[in-house]
Amino acid sequence: MKNEIEVMTPDNFEAETHFYPKALNAQLHPMVSHFINLDHERLIKRYIHLNPQVKEESLREVLTYQSRYFFWGGADLFYTTTEEGNRRMVVLETNSCPSGQKSMPPRNDSDEHRGYRYLIEESFLPALKKRRLPEGKLAVIYDKNYMETSGYAQTLSDLTGEDVLLIPHYHGENQHLSFSDGILYVKKDGESIPIRAAFRYVTQKPWNRIPPTSKTFIFNSTLVCLSGGRNKLLANKAYEIYNSELAGSGLSINMPETIKDVSKLEIPLWVKKFGGKAVVKNPYSNAGQGVFTITNEDELNKFMESEYSYDQFIVQSLIGHYEWSSHSSLGRYFHIGTIPNKKGHIYIADLRMMAYSSPKGFFPCAVYARRALEPLSSEVPKDSWKVLGTNLSQKLGENEWSSDTKRLMLMDRKDFNSLGIGIDDLIEAYIQTVLSIIAIDKMAQNLVNKKGAFRHKLFKSLDNDKSLLDEIMR
Numbered sequence: 001m002k003n004e005i006e007v008m009t010p011d012n013f014e015a016e017t018h019f020y021p022k023a024l025n026a027q028l029h030p031m032v033s034h035f036i037n038l039d040h041e042r043l044i045k046r047y048i049h050l051n052p053q054v055k056e057e058s059l060r061e062v063l064t065y066q067s068r069y070f071f072w073g074g075a076d077l078f079y080t081t082t083e084e085g086n087r088r089m090v091v092l093e094t095n096s097c098p099s100g101q102k103s104m105p106p107r108n109d110s111d112e113h114r115g116y117r118y119l120i121e122e123s124f125l126p127a128l129k130k131r132r133l134p135e136g137k138l139a140v141i142y143d144k145n146y147m148e149t150s151g152y153a154q155t156l157s158d159l160t161g162e163d164v165l166l167i168p169h170y171h172g173e174n175q176h177l178s179f180s181d182g183i184l185y186v187k188k189d190g191e192s193i194p195i196r197a198a199f200r201y202v203t204q205k206p207w208n209r210i211p212p213t214s215k216t217f218i219f220n221s222t223l224v225c226l227s228g229g230r231n232k233l234l235a236n237k238a239y240e241i242y243n244s245e246l247a248g249s250g251l252s253i254n255m256p257e258t259i260k261d262v263s264k265l266e267i268p269l270w271v272k273k274f275g276g277k278a279v280v281k282n283p284y285s286n287a288g289q290g291v292f293t294i295t296n297e298d299e300l301n302k303f304m305e306s307e308y309s310y311d312q313f314i315v316q317s318l319i320g321h322y323e324w325s326s327h328s329s330l331g332r333y334f335h336i337g338t339i340p341n342k343k344g345h346i347y348i349a350d351l352r353m354m355a356y357s358s359p360k361g362f363f364p365c366a367v368y369a370r371r372a373l374e375p376l377s378s379e380v381p382k383d384s385w386k387v388l389g390t391n392l393s394q395k396l397g398e399n400e401w402s403s404d405t406k407r408l409m410l411m412d413r414k415d416f417n418s419l420g421i422g423i424d425d426l427i428e429a430y431i432q433t434v435l436s437i438i439a440i441d442k443m444a445q446n447l448v449n450k451k452g453a454f455r456h457k458l459f460k461s462l463d464n465d466k467s468l469l470d471e472i473m474r
Contacts, residue, residue: 018151074098096229
């Protein structure tokens, strides 16, 4: 764990430092390359051809939408099918500080900075031009994923020609950062340095040390986290509200059936409602933490015997094998999974689709997949997380993380073919990602008043979890 402030100077980007070794020399799969290079109009034409119920102008409005608060995000999606054989990309959650750049093969041989450059050049820097900013330096602040955060900082320095501060900002550790009159300051060498804009990759309870709104431009603000980017409870409410707004357009966010605002004591009742198979989530955790897959009595009892730091949970229908997926009001989804390997094993995999908002609308930034540890079978698993869990992050201790890269699947010529998806699945995943980002951005707009201040009372009415409310920095 690093806890020193670093200064990134221009023209020092080294690919070996900012990409996984297996991604350094990987070649992007032609189908993924073709998808990334589709312009809005071609993508729209293809999508409405396959989905004639979708209104062309509605989809165009979605793809050209310009975010006000949620500028870059990553959706985790399962590719599933129904009993009738209807395939669906289902949004599990949307992350406001997503990883993915370090796993993305280059788009061409001269693509040195890869997705780091696209995001900084086409989203972060244009967002700065629209704002009246305080005097100060540029910074990247983080609490994990040094490989990518240092990549963003170095790319930002290369593109602006400025020195960029790379600042660790851990929960519970000695703090380098503080706020005064809405401006972010960093303490370095005995000096208090103002920050005019910061790229944020702070993921663990970021709202307890970064306020929802500030004069320093923060990309993305913790307002976005509270509105759904790190709050699964509000994310689900945002999806439902936006789906109502989209009614009649033919578009909607696909998601598991979700029961919200659930106390711990209620959970066995809702698990029973889903046929004894369900997913219980702490709404405010990420990186695979606080997600509990329940497929048997032992797993339910283990969950109920543990203590948790928050008061509210969400319970979702479980997507598993055809023989043991949840029964929900939306029907029964089950995993398509990977192409069988030489041993005949099929694995559950999810797809992480990253997208960013720009003055020209949304564009994809990075894509990768992750497979579960153990193969899928028709028998109900005793330890369901090994079969269903796809997240690669491994928590070693407070503020210490590693990643199980053996299960990482790149969008290269080798891994992509084993996923069993095509270009239309990528397009569907991308549109689902954009829809989920817009839903959360609209929720964020509702949580700010005309003076730009966070609406605590409205937030409390939407998410009355005292433990969370006490954490939010004012």
